[in-house]
Amino acid sequence: MSAQQLSRRLRGLAFGGDYNPEQWDAAVWKEDDELMRRARVNLATVGVFSWALLEPEEGRYDFTWLDAHLDRLHANGVAVDLATPTAxxxxxxxxxxxxxxxxxxxGVRLTHGSRDTYCLAxxxxxxxxxxxAAALAERYGDHPAVALWHVHNEYATLCWCDHVAAAxxxxxxxxxxxLDALNEAWGTAFWSQRYGSWEQVLPPRATQWHxxxxxxxxxxxxxxxxxLGAYREQRDAIRARSDRPVTTNLMLPGYQNLDLWAFGGEVDLVAIDHYPVAPGLDAAADTAFGADRARSFGGGRPWLLMxxxxxxxxxxxxxxxKEPGETLRHSLGHIARGSEGALFFQWRQSPAGAEQWHSAMVPHAGPGSRVFREVEQTGAAVARLGxxxxxxxxxxxxxxHDSDAW
Ligand SMILES: [Zn+2]
Incomplete structure (x- = not known):
């Protein structure tokens, strides 16, 4: 149902990517508008890393800059996949x-300076x-640009703190x-591990031997x-204020510490991120396997390569x-296996910061590059496959595949 909502809205398949315009100025935004039209971009994921701008201090929100970008994208025919910036x-x-x-x-407590530095518990x-999530949905729940909600980003990080121990x-x-049943299930009769009270039970922190x-x-x-509980809280805060479909981007293939099939039952549209970790034939095989798993997460429903x-x-x-033609090949590989389009991280390559060298649809070399020409070629192909x-x-x-066995 939600895949249909999205495709009706886009009048076909989705093409585009993460768009983090806060890294540039108005002259670049103007060029973005033109290049997005050239590449047939119709969906941009906005706001994934925007917490510091959206809430510069606790409880004080600033939406004016985001208002302007959403209005600009909408006027340019680009729908928005609006993210909550909680990662x-x-x-x-x-x-x-x-x-x-x-x-x-x-037992090392991490500090800020990267991303994903929080404890979900x-x-x-x-x-x-x-x-x-509630503040964003309150403001943008009915915005004409918003076609999809993108909760968080690539849930995966673990924690071993006292909040986690309690939960x-x-x-x-x-x-x-x-407690008797837990002792039985864990086989604590061996190695003198028997627990005498719940307070003695801890997360599997660093220890000696196995x-x-x-x-x-x-x-x-x-x-x-x-x-999954953390995802549901954000999803429900959005659903109470918006009728647009809600998803989160599940990370493949590296992060395997979640039961992604359980997530498939809770999102309106399954979405995955897929980055092959080897070139050539390995990337093609991994694309096929990742896409088939994405389809499986949703029980065979259409899904989206986020x-x-x-x-x-x-x-x-x-x-x-990537070798010439591989961007098109991987995009079509995902679509052939059920994806409702082909999206990228990110639209324009960062001028600075931790992912400065992460690839993009518009690379540092600009639109006069093989990468952008292949993006245009892929956008045109996706548009023809509506x-x-x-x-x-x-x-x-x-x-x-069994998540527990894995
Ligand atoms: Zn924690």
Missing amino acids: SPPPWFSLAHPDALPVTAE APAYRAAARRL FRTWLRARHGS RNPGQSLDFHRFWSDEV EQGTSTVYDGDRVLG ELAGSTVTAHAAVL
């Missing part, structure tokens, strides 16, 4: 709420995320019913449920240029 808290947040900073398994973080115990009580495998497995099950790169992310931080919107895929073979 990148600003420095004021972590200074005001030090207990909401994540703690590693080794911290009450202050959860309250701030609900508040932001883990609550989850374990519900799962096992009694961890208890039952504890580790339950911790990952718990965390997947905790993250992010891909115009380069291959290789060996962690290094990037390789009749595929809402179609489903029949598979003749299956792979059995």
Whole structure:
């Protein structure tokens, strides 16, 4: 139903990407408008990393700049996938709420300076995320540019702090019913691990030799449920104020610590980010496998490729240029396996910052480049395939995957 809402709105498949215009000035925005028309962009994801601009200090919002970008994109025929910026808290947040900073398994409390530096189980973080989602939906719930809501970004980070310990115990009580049952399930009779009270039960923090495998497995099950709960809170805050579909971008293939099939049942439209980590045939195979899993998360429904790169992310931080034609090939590979379009991170390559070398639709070399020409070629192909919107895929073979076993 929500895939249909989106395709009706776009009159076909989606093409575009993350757009972070706060990095540039009005002259560049003008060129963006022109280049987006040339590339047949019809959907831009806005606001993913905009918390510090949207809420420069606790409780004080500034929407004027976002109003202007949404109005400009709408006037240019580009619909907006509006993100809640909760994956990148600003420095004021972590200074005001030090207990909401994540703690590693080794007991090191991280600090701001990167992104995703929050604890999803911290009450202050959860309250701030609900508040932001509600404020954005209140202002933009009926905005004509908004076609889709994008909650958070690539949920994945883990934490081992005391908030997490408390939430883990609550989850374990519900799962096992009694401490005796937990001791039985985890096999704590071995290595003298028997728990005599709930307070003794902790997340699987750094320890000597092997961890208890039952504890580790339950911790990952718990965390997947905790993250899904955080997603639901934002989704429900938006749904109360907007009738547009809501999703979150699930990260493939690297982050596998969540049950992504459980997320598939809670989003209006399954969305994935897909960055092959090897070039050539490996990238083609990984594209097929990632796309098939995305279709599976939603039980066969149409889904959406929310992010891909115009380069291959290789060996962690290094990037390789894609071979000529590969951007088109990967985009069509996803569409052939059920995606409602092909989107990228990000529209224009950052002039500075941590992802300065991450590929983009408009690279540092500008529009007079092979990368942008291939983006235009791909946009034109996607525009011609509009009749595929809402179609489903029949598979003749299956792979059995079990999240708990993984
Ligand atoms: Zn924590």
